[in-house]
Amino acid sequence: GAVVSQHPSWVICKSGTSVKIECRSLDFQATTMFWYRQFPKQSLMLMATSNEGSKATYEQGVEKDKFLINHASLTLSTLTVTSAHPEDSSFYICSARDQWAGAHEAFFGQGTRLTVV
């Protein structure tokens, strides 16, 4: 299957700083990317959907000024957590779709464990 690379796998940052998470599709064009947050022992919670070249669509309750999403190319989307606080500590997962491909399948990155201290 197609490969989605998410980086970094884990990051520790100080409260008040910003951290950027990258999500790359290595062998296909990611026309649509999804960013999720997953709390321990819970399901995936969709944060936002982004289409290449367009502004991201955020889910209700997700602060768009805090979680900046950029999808400037067909192979790269970034999530920047601005002014991070301990409550932002979580596991973040990206997934990518090629809407022009025949198969209905989303491909997932490995996830990023963010710890804010």
Next chain:
Amino acid sequence: AQTVTQSQPEMSVQEAETVTLSCTYDTSESDYYLFWYKQPPSRQMILVIRQEAYKQQNATENRFSVNFQKAAKSFSLKISDSQLGDAAMYFCAYELDSNYQLIWGAGTKLIIKP
């Protein structure tokens, strides 16, 4: 609004035995896709099996098969000859046709007893 329900927070099965994980969903659409994803301890999401709603035949992938009951809006996953590597969280998901967004169930933790 579409919803996905997994009523079994945890299931356990003896190695080599068969286990069935349940999933029900609610939708008013007639054409859609359903998925089972596996999330092992590494937390990498792995597609297990996919079912197109317009197909009456149940999808099968090696030891994994589904029982898709469209009228009942039920989509259960059967794992045959369970192996230790099957231990993981299993999530049922429904795909919105409009924007390919996935609606997720709460997940079922599968424990394999050696």
